Amino acid sequence: MAEHPDWPLVEITAGTPELAGFAWQMIEGMPKVQEQVFLHRASRTLLLADALFNVPSPRGALARFVSWAADIGGAPPRQSRFGRLHVRDRAAFIASVRAVAAWDFERIVPGHGDVIERDGPRVWREAFRALGG
16 A cells, blocks of 8 residues: 555455445455456446456557557457466466356456446356366
8 A cells, every 4th residue: 555655545355344235356376466356246247457358359550469469459358468477376366267257247347348248257257268267
């Protein structure tokens, strides 16, 4: 929290009042990334930052190159190359991915790209299938 003293950051714990109605899961196995995933139970919506990208195919040469380099553009929704490279403990990572897949959600709101309105658990599992998820 010292990195951003002006931000009103709240430590996330099981009793954090701001998270009433939410479930959350740290995506383990990526110690330098510290990715967390949230489920808003009432709307059955999974809220993400960088765990999964659903960015449309880009236009323009530079955008296409950056998208290709990061492996984030076009279908299907997936983890970025940056994310995959930061997995250090595959078993812990997969356990976290599977814990999220067991939640009751339909919609996924990624931090980058289009909202996925249907079949959230299937999309989530397929995004991580190559890593064993």
